[in-house]
Amino acid sequence: MAASKEPDSLSCSICLDILKLPVTLHCGHSYCMECVNGYWDQEDRCGVYSCPQCRHIYIPRPVLNKNTVLADLAGKMSPEEEEPQQQQQPTPPVKDDPVDVECDVCTAKKLKAVKSCLVCLASFCATHLQPHYVSAAFKKHKLVEVSACIQEKICSKHDKLLEVYCRSDGQCICLLCVIDEHKGHDTVSAAAERKEKQKLFGKKKQRYQQGIQEKQKQLRQLRQKMKALQCSGAAALDQNEKAYTEIVQMADKRRCTVRELIRVQETAVVSRAEALVDRLEKDISELRKGEDELKQLSLTEDHIHFLQSCQSIFDCPEPDEWSDFDILLHTPFDFVTKAISILRDKMENMARDIAEISQTFQADPDPETRQEFSLYSCRLSLDPNTAFENLLLSEGNSRVSWIKKAQRYPYHPERFTKYDQVLCTEGVSGVCYWEVEWRGPRVEVAVCYKGAGLDESGFGYTDQSWCISLSNVGCTFWHSGIKTKVSTHCSSTVGVYLNHKAGSLSFYSVSDSGQMMLLHRVHTTFSQPLYPGFMVCRGASARIMSSK
Numbered sequence: 001m002a003a004s005k006e007p008d009s010l011s012c013s014i015c016l017d018i019l020k021l022p023v024t025l026h027c028g029h030s031y032c033m034e035c036v037n038g039y040w041d042q043e044d045r046c047g048v049y050s051c052p053q054c055r056h057i058y059i060p061r062p063v064l065n066k067n068t069v070l071a072d073l074a075g076k077m078s079p080e081e082e083e084p085q086q087q088q089q090p091t092p093p094v095k096d097d098p099v100d101v102e103c104d105v106c107t108a109k110k111l112k113a114v115k116s117c118l119v120c121l122a123s124f125c126a127t128h129l130q131p132h133y134v135s136a137a138f139k140k141h142k143l144v145e146v147s148a149c150i151q152e153k154i155c156s157k158h159d160k161l162l163e164v165y166c167r168s169d170g171q172c173i174c175l176l177c178v179i180d181e182h183k184g185h186d187t188v189s190a191a192a193e194r195k196e197k198q199k200l201f202g203k204k205k206q207r208y209q210q211g212i213q214e215k216q217k218q219l220r221q222l223r224q225k226m227k228a229l230q231c232s233g234a235a236a237l238d239q240n241e242k243a244y245t246e247i248v249q250m251a252d253k254r255r256c257t258v259r260e261l262i263r264v265q266e267t268a269v270v271s272r273a274e275a276l277v278d279r280l281e282k283d284i285s286e287l288r289k290g291e292d293e294l295k296q297l298s299l300t301e302d303h304i305h306f307l308q309s310c311q312s313i314f315d316c317p318e319p320d321e322w323s324d325f326d327i328l329l330h331t332p333f334d335f336v337t338k339a340i341s342i343l344r345d346k347m348e349n350m351a352r353d354i355a356e357i358s359q360t361f362q363a364d365p366d367p368e369t370r371q372e373f374s375l376y377s378c379r380l381s382l383d384p385n386t387a388f389e390n391l392l393l394s395e396g397n398s399r400v401s402w403i404k405k406a407q408r409y410p411y412h413p414e415r416f417t418k419y420d421q422v423l424c425t426e427g428v429s430g431v432c433y434w435e436v437e438w439r440g441p442r443v444e445v446a447v448c449y450k451g452a453g454l455d456e457s458g459f460g461y462t463d464q465s466w467c468i469s470l471s472n473v474g475c476t477f478w479h480s481g482i483k484t485k486v487s488t489h490c491s492s493t494v495g496v497y498l499n500h501k502a503g504s505l506s507f508y509s510v511s512d513s514g515q516m517m518l519l520h521r522v523h524t525t526f527s528q529p530l531y532p533g534f535m536v537c538r539g540a541s542a543r544i545m546s547s548k
Helices: 033-040 068-088 130-135 190-299 303-314 325-363 370-374
Strands: 020-026 030-032 116-117 123-124 143-145 164-166 172-174 187-189 392-393 399-402 421-423 431-439 442-448 467-469 474-479 482-486 493-499 504-510 518-524 532-537 542-546
Touching: 020 033, 020 068, 030 033, 116 518, 164 190, 187 190, 190 303, 190 325, 392 421, 399 532, 431 442, 442 493, 442 542, 467 518, 474 518, 482 518, 532 542
Parallel strands: none
Antiparallel strands: 020 030, 116 123, 116 143, 164 172, 164 187, 392 399, 399 542, 421 532, 431 493, 431 542, 442 467, 442 532, 467 474, 474 482, 493 504, 504 518
8 A cells, every 4th residue: 555655656767657577776766677778778879877867877787687576566556556547548638628517407416517519519417418328319419528618619600510611711610601701612521621630740740750759869869978978077087186196196206206315415425524524624733733843943942953853844745735625515416406407397398288288178169158258358458669640549558549630650660551550569369358349430350460461451451360340330351352241230349259279260249238249250270379450440449448
């Protein structure tokens, strides 16, 4: 009886039915053996098998054995569950109205109706329905499943049963409607029209089934890719941790080795130095002794004694002079400095390798929100040495405006002299994002290589510059002299996103609410750093917005 109160505990979460030949995985979840095998057969390409509920991964594929306890419980429960289902099969639930329909004949206590008659246009309980079964007068009456909406099957104009379908008007009508307002229309019986519609249902059902199969295939492929991605991510994390541990261990081992070498060498040097100290102290003592003898002899008044003793003093050896004294004290630790320098170079190379690994993640799709783009914001400033004479730079070289009076800029070989253009000081590479606020009749926002001959051609007219032209009537994209119309309207703020290594350059319209709308995207290969630039027409201005 306990099993019947909790049927979900004995149900397979895959087929949603009572467990058949139940098996239990190590994670504790139970399934039909056929269901879980079918589920794993779909994952077989990946070689990774998981629990459909908790996603616990099994490698290799587990061997399944029947759970006899669950099999006995499911066997006891099945007869009790199947009997009510068999009783309900002949009378499927009514879709017209889920509430109970009362008998139209009962007068005192309204009983529940069990059938509706399309001729009588009424519903009957089991007692009042008996005449329809036993009397010949009701033989041609049509009984249907009980419905509270039986009036919907009656013609509202003639109060007759809807039996005909008008193909001209696409609606159900009665026989009187055929000879009345639908006279001359293409009409057929409801049964004939249903037969035709049923054929279309078959085609529709086939398309549904094909769609289901295709979606299921895509779902399986997506789950396989997710599993493969999770396995690949887990392997990458494991390898990253192992590599880091090995690097730390190698660095620590190298540190201990160098420390021991320093101590050994220090001990050797100190030992030699102490020996030198002892020798020097001994020499100093002997020299002082000789000095004292010289002093005493020089003070004697006995000439004969002086002459007899001075020869022994002259015969004493002179003090040693050590020309390699400094070398003995300073050379022992030169190799340590060299070893540390080599180690530092190796660490710098390893750091560059790690940076290259990190940059590979930039191949991911472009950001979507303004907040995500702002993570790659870069600081830019306009270069006064490139500004055209009618362009005025202000606000810390972040704003450029066209003015009628020419500026007296000094000569510079990089200055634009034919086009109202200016470049930024900074060249950009890697992943960068910046925003420009523009005003006036026309402004061009561009990127280009430095020294690309732009003074002769202007932005967008060479294969080394990319430019989007913004105006009040619309915007266009220019490259190599080719014009591409941009259908999207641009706001007063345009965002530029560059993924230099991936060869991606994108221009976005940024709304006041921060919504990003793609204007144009370029996929190419950039061989040099790109310099942002602007072309400002008469009466226009552009301002590089500070990153937020």
